[in-house]
Amino acid sequence: MCPPLLFSDPPAEPDREKPAAKEAVTILPVAEGAGEGVVRFDLSSLPKGTQVYRADLLVFRTRPITGGDDEATIDIEIYPLFSDFQAGGKPAAADKPLQLRSPWFDRFDATEAVRQWAAGKPNGGFFIKACPLIELPATCLDVAYQGEPKAVPQQVTGARAFHRAGQTFITWKEIENPVGTDEVRWGRLREILGSLDKTRRLRYCVYRSGKPITAESFHEAERIAVVAPLSGWNVNGRNVDKPIDDALGNQYALNHHQWNPFVGASVEGKYGVDCLMERLVIQDGGEPLPRGTGLYVHTPDAEGPAHYAVVSSVDGVENTADISESNSPAEPVTELKGEGVPVLQKVFPPKPYFNYKEKRLHYVRWVAPPYVNVPSQYYNWSVGIPEKPAEPAPVELSLHRDGRSYYRTQYRIEQDSIVLTPHDFPVKTWWYGYHESLGTLRSFRQGRIHNYTERRLLAFIDWAAKTRPAEWSPAAKERGCSLDRNRILATGCAGGAAGGGALHLGIRHPEVFNLVLSGYGLADYAGEIEALTRVKRAGAMPAEMESIWGKVAWGLQTDTGKKVWDELNLTKIVSGLPDDVHLPLVSVTGHGMLQPMRDFFVAMLDKGQPVMARYGVYGGGTLLPVSRTGTWSGMIRQDIRRDQLMPAFWGPGCPALWETPREPSGELVVSDGIKRWWGELNTGCRWKTDDVVDSPTRIEITLFWDGSRGVRNPHADVTLRRVQNFRIRPEWAYTYEIRNAAGEVVEQGKVTAGRRGLFTIKGVPIPREGSRLIVRP
Numbered sequence: 001m002c003p004p005l006l007f008s009d010p011p012a013e014p015d016r017e018k019p020a021a022k023e024a025v026t027i028l029p030v031a032e033g034a035g036e037g038v039v040r041f042d043l044s045s046l047p048k049g050t051q052v053y054r055a056d057l058l059v060f061r062t063r064p065i066t067g068g069d070d071e072a073t074i075d076i077e078i079y080p081l082f083s084d085f086q087a088g089g090k091p092a093a094a095d096k097p098l099q100l101r102s103p104w105f106d107r108f109d110a111t112e113a114v115r116q117w118a119a120g121k122p123n124g125g126f127f128i129k130a131c132p133l134i135e136l137p138a139t140c141l142d143v144a145y146q147g148e149p150k151a152v153p154q155q156v157t158g159a160r161a162f163h164r165a166g167q168t169f170i171t172w173k174e175i176e177n178p179v180g181t182d183e184v185r186w187g188r189l190r191e192i193l194g195s196l197d198k199t200r201r202l203r204y205c206v207y208r209s210g211k212p213i214t215a216e217s218f219h220e221a222e223r224i225a226v227v228a229p230l231s232g233w234n235v236n237g238r239n240v241d242k243p244i245d246d247a248l249g250n251q252y253a254l255n256h257h258q259w260n261p262f263v264g265a266s267v268e269g270k271y272g273v274d275c276l277m278e279r280l281v282i283q284d285g286g287e288p289l290p291r292g293t294g295l296y297v298h299t300p301d302a303e304g305p306a307h308y309a310v311v312s313s314v315d316g317v318e319n320t321a322d323i324s325e326s327n328s329p330a331e332p333v334t335e336l337k338g339e340g341v342p343v344l345q346k347v348f349p350p351k352p353y354f355n356y357k358e359k360r361l362h363y364v365r366w367v368a369p370p371y372v373n374v375p376s377q378y379y380n381w382s383v384g385i386p387e388k389p390a391e392p393a394p395v396e397l398s399l400h401r402d403g404r405s406y407y408r409t410q411y412r413i414e415q416d417s418i419v420l421t422p423h424d425f426p427v428k429t430w431w432y433g434y435h436e437s438l439g440t441l442r443s444f445r446q447g448r449i450h451n452y453t454e455r456r457l458l459a460f461i462d463w464a465a466k467t468r469p470a471e472w473s474p475a476a477k478e479r480g481c482s483l484d485r486n487r488i489l490a491t492g493c494a495g496g497a498a499g500g501g502a503l504h505l506g507i508r509h510p511e512v513f514n515l516v517l518s519g520y521g522l523a524d525y526a527g528e529i530e531a532l533t534r535v536k537r538a539g540a541m542p543a544e545m546e547s548i549w550g551k552v553a554w555g556l557q558t559d560t561g562k563k564v565w566d567e568l569n570l571t572k573i574v575s576g577l578p579d580d581v582h583l584p585l586v587s588v589t590g591h592g593m594l595q596p597m598r599d600f601f602v603a604m605l606d607k608g609q610p611v612m613a614r615y616g617v618y619g620g621g622t623l624l625p626v627s628r629t630g631t632w633s634g635m636i637r638q639d640i641r642r643d644q645l646m647p648a649f650w651g652p653g654c655p656a657l658w659e660t661p662r663e664p665s666g667e668l669v670v671s672d673g674i675k676r677w678w679g680e681l682n683t684g685c686r687w688k689t690d691d692v693v694d695s696p697t698r699i700e701i702t703l704f705w706d707g708s709r710g711v712r713n714p715h716a717d718v719t720l721r722r723v724q725n726f727r728i729r730p731e732w733a734y735t736y737e738i739r740n741a742a743g744e745v746v747e748q749g750k751v752t753a754g755r756r757g758l759f760t761i762k763g764v765p766i767p768r769e770g771s772r773l774i775v776r777p
Contacts, residue, residue, distance in 0.1 A: 027136050028087040028125065035077075036134055038085055040125030041141045046118050051146040053219045055114035056107040057098060059131055059441065060138040066547035067435055071132030072444040073554065076100075078131070080113035081124025091127040098126075104225075104374050105440035107142070114143055142316055146219070149321035153314035156204060156294070159327045161308045166338015167366060168298045169282045170206055172310040172327065174229055177292040186238045187273030193230060202229055203313045206296045212330055213309040215323040221309065225296050225376065232289040234280045234345075234364065236426055237380045239405035240265040243274040245351040266403060267425075280364060280378075284344040285471070297376050299340060299368035305332035340366055341463055342381060344471065348407075356409050358419075359385040361471060371456045373436040381460060384409040384419035385472050393418045394487035395464070397457060397505070397513075399431055400424070402496025413491060413517065415629045418472065418483060420464065422457055424497070427548065429453040430525075431492070431501025432568065434548035435556065444550045448559045449567075454505060458512060461488060486642040488512055493519035493622045494589065500525070506584045507570045513584045514642040519623045520590050524572075526552050526565035527596030535594075535674045571596070574603040579756035582721045585610040585640050589620030592664065592676030601681060602657055608719030608760055610648040612636070613681040617664040624683070637706075639689045645701060645723055647773075649685040651716030651766070652707065657681075683707055685716055685766060694724045697776060699759075704770035718773065719760040726775070728753045734775050736761055741769040751775070 028038040046052075057078065065072050079093035098108040110126070117123040128134060158173035178192050196202065207213055209221035244262050265271040279288035280295060289295060300306065309328035311319050348360035363381040371377075394417040398410060406423035424431055427438070433452040437444050465483040490505045490513050492498025499521035506516030507523075522528045525545055529552060532538035542552075550556040555563040566572060574583070586604065590597065593615050604611040614620035625632040628639040640646065661675040684707015693700035705714045730753055737748035738761075751759050765771050 025137075025139070025141075026125070028085060030127070031088060031090045034090050035127060035129035036131055037136055038081065038091060038125045038127050039136060039139045040085070040123065043114070043117055043123055043143075046114075046143070046145060047147075048118065048120055050118045052111060052115045052118050052143060053146070054142075054144040054223070055110040056101060056142040057110040057126060058107045058140040058142060059128070060135045061131075061133040062135050063133060064439075065133060066438065067444055067550040067556075068543055068547040069132075072437075072550065074130055074132050075443045075445060076108075076131045076441055077129040078108055079127045079129060080110065080116075081127050082113075082116060082121045083124050084122055085124040085127075091124070091129075093127050093129065097129075100441055103369070105437075105442050107441075110141065114141070118145070140316065144219070144318075144320075149319070152317060152319035152321050153202075153312045155319045155322040155327055156310050156312050157326045159308070159310045159329060161329060161333045163333045163335050165341045166299060166336055167340035168300065168306070168308070168333055168335055170296045170298065170308050170310065171232075171282070171289065172204065172294045174204065174292050174294045175312050176202065176229065179230065179233075179291060182291055184277050185273065186267075186275040186277055189230075189233065189235070189277050190268075190273070193235070196229055201313075201315050203227065204229070204231075204294050204296075205311050205313050205318055206298070207309045207311070208298065209307050209309075210305070211307060212332075213307050213323065213328045215321065218309070218320050218323060221307075224298060226313070227294060227296050229294070231295045232279050232291075232293040234278050234380070236378060236423070237278060237364075238267060238272065238275045239407045239423075240267055240271045240275070240403065241405050241407035242276065243271045245408070246274075246276075247271070249351060278345075281345045282343060284469075285346070297340070297366040297378070299366075299375065300335045300337070303336050304334070306335050307332050339368075339371075339459065341467075342460065344469070347471075348382065356384065356412055357387060358409065360409065361385065362406075365456070365460065367456060370450065370452070371459065372452050373434070373438065373450070374440065379425075379456060380406045380423045382406045382409070382421045383464075383472065384412070384421070386412075386416055386418075388416060389418060389472070390414075390416040390484070392482045392484040394484050395420060395461065395489070397422070397461065397488065397490045397502075399490070399492035399498040399501045401493060401498050402428075404495075411493070411623075413489060413625055413627045413630050413632075415631070417487075418464070420460060422460065424453065424501075428497065428544060429548060430497040430545060431457070432504060435550060438548060444554070444556060448557050449549055449564045450559050454508070457505065458509065461512065485512075486644075487514055487640070489515035489517060489584075489640075491517040491623070492521070493517075494619070495519070495622075499588075503586065503588065504568065504570060506586060507573060510581060510583045515626060515640045516584050516586045517623055517625060518586065518588045519621070521588050522597065523570035523600035524596040525568050527569070527571075527599075528594065531594040531596055537674070571600045571603045574600065574607055574609065577607060579607070579758055582642075582646075583609045584642075585612070585626065585638075585646065587612040587624040587626055587636070589613070589622070589624050590615045591619045592617070592674070592678055594676060595661075598657055598661075598677050605650050605654055605657075608648050608650075608721070608758060610646060610721065611681060612683050612685075613653075614683055615676070615678050615680075617666055617678060636683070636686070638686060641689075642722065643724060644689060645692050645694045645699065646721050647685075647687050647701060647703065648719040648721050649682045649716040649766075650719075651682045651685050652711045652714050653679050653681040653683070680707070682716070684711060684714065688770075694726055696725050696727050699723065699726050699775040700772060702770050702772050703764060703766045705766045705768050714766050715763050716766055717760060717762050718764045719758055720775070721758070727777075728757050728759075730755055730757060732777065734759070734777055736773065736775045738764060739772040739774065740767075741771070743772075746771070 204227045206225040207221040342363040342365040345362040361383040436447040490502040492502035499519040503518040503521035506513040625635040688702040
């Protein structure tokens with residue numbers, strides 16, 4: 001098999017200063033309004049009748065297109081021409097356009113067209129009818145055909161493959177080592193990566209087959225990936241937290257005149273460029289890949305034996321001549337279906353100041369669809385293990401603030417919990433997901449928006465709960481310790497997307513989470529964009545969201561068939577929930593709420609769902625923590641579980657949601673003219689969990705007030721949720737009574753569950769000394 005030939009040069013990166021064309025390609029204009037032009041490649045080097053195995057047309061754009069661009073809605077249309085075409089004419093296009101080649105969707109399958117041209121049909125070229133921002137001179141044709149290989153590049157060596165939990169890890173020794181050192185910081189590595197294609201385009205092509213891959217059988221193998229150099233480096237692991245920790249631990253660092261000397265830190269700027277880079281580990285707790293090692297991780301669709309080969313490619317010419325065991329191992333890999341599991345990278349070293357006294361483990365998980373839109377992507381995680389984890393241990397899914405990362409446990413809610421910290425990077429997805437066309441040549445009209453990030457987060461939690469590796473606790477395997485699925489909270493504090501991400505995760509997945517702690521969370525993204533834009537406070541949020549989900553006006557759909565902005569409207573979700581769906585307790589803080597958040601709280605209260613909130617003139621605080629063991633100042637001391645009776649309150653502060661919004665007031669307050677809702681909702685409402693009675697014939701729960709003393713005679717409507725054992729019949733009338741702290745009955749009456757299957761008792765007194773609510777048949 002002859003190595004694939006690349007007709008024309010791909011564009012240089014990062015600049016595009018290649019010659020506009022070379023002898024092998026001709027660019028012809030078309031009639032005005034007919035399209036972008038015709039690109040014709042000189043295929044005279046292909047003898048007539050040559051057997052063509054594969055042909056790919058590669059097109060490049062002058063810049064990436066995202067969902068925030070109008071061009072994102074335009075499908076690329078490219079047609080092969082089988083008759084002579086003259087410049088300025090109107091092309092006679094074929095019936096069907098070229099199709100994008102899956103699963104990468106980064107090139108077009110031109111195999112049939114090139115086969116027909118090689119067989120003798122007139123080569124009219126490719127008519128590019130539509131392709132926004134196309135860089136016509138950069139267009140390439142990649143052809144693999146039967147022939148004698150010539151002028152091939154140096155071959156890779158040391159190819160290896162092994163299978164692990166549904167994924168095959170393929171490694172090889174690269175033919176160049178541009179880094180040249182084991183210690184490199186991000187600023188320098190970024191420069192090296194940016195200069196890789198300036199003189200020539202080096203890639204590594206990974207092939208797979210059901211039988212041994214030899215020079216004779218090579219044409220039968222499938223090319224599954226084209227990998228850029230330096231794939232063994234954990235580029236996605238770069239962050240600002242690590243260099244900040246290094247600065248804090250350095251006796252020569254001096255920071256002054258600033259309450260937060262790291263306020264200007266960014267991944268691509270201050271501190272971020274000083275991040276010491278690491279190479280990936282592919283065996284739990286093993287050594288990093290040697291410098292100069294390439295890596296690709298494949299998630300196969302089917303089980304059985306598979307053979308792999310890796311060949312080098314320079315400027316599109318692959319070395320398919322030198323095939324040996326050095327780059328094509330003779331032994332097959334026995335593959336199983338699966339999704340892969342996280343790989344332990346290392347134990348983070350202890351660092352000063354902003355870190356808890358805990359063991360921190362670093363994991364990387366490689367994923368493929370349906371967790372991402374294209375194969376072999378990887379994400380970094382950290383797992384914080386306290387000195388004395390509970391058994392079973394509660395779990396905190398802690399979403400980092402914008403600009404921060406997985407590297408540090410940003411805070412703890414419980415002292416004995418396992419803290420899982422993911423990384424929403426390199427694409428900021430607002431902890432939800434993005435359009436499957438993002439980063440490909442598909443338009444945003446082709447395909448749907450998927451909750452990729454949510455799936456990844458939930459999958460990691462599920463893996464952790466099922467396996468809980470021995471590294472997490474010395475007794476994990478001996479005692480069969482596990483994580484407590486009834487105590488999994490999602491939290492994200494003020495500082496970008498984290499608060500909204502936690503809120504959406506909890507509301508959308510009540511079967512997983514028992515508690516949501518959201519700092520400055522947003523429940524209705526489209527509504528907030530409209531409201532904030534109206535008062536000129538939207539900032540970068542609209543552009544960030546539309547870049548991954550498409551413009552609000554387009555109303556693009558998710559894989560569920562809903563418009564994405566409806567899918568991410570928690571007010572609609574809550575309003576449409578069946579009454580027997582029990583949401584986690586939600587606490588939210590903010591700096592005054594606009595209409596969309598007000599409507600969300602109203603929906604929660606109308607549905608009898610548990611919610612607390614604090615919105616202050618100077619902000620409601622980074623977080624409103626709810627914890628049973630935490631040490632936060634002003635925290636709400638409460639044990640929340642999914643398998644335990646929980647009251648939902650409509651109490652002090654709630655009536656203010658039906659009042660007219662107002663401007664902030666008070667000493668030292670400068671009004672900005674924006675009217676909002678302020679105050680606290682249910683933040684003083686408490687209940688005891690150590691004396692709850694939930695039997696088939698009786699419910700008892702003690703309610704009390706632990707909020708502001710300015711609230712006189714606090715009362716609340718109480719809806720009993722997560723009833724575990726009490727027998728509820730919609731048609732039955734039940735007796736309830738309320739007893740004071742002395743045990744005296746102060747109120748009694750009848751209550752029915754109705755079709756909702758829920759008890760709501762109106763006007764229950766909740767004094768500081770407590771009252772006992774009792775329900776029985």
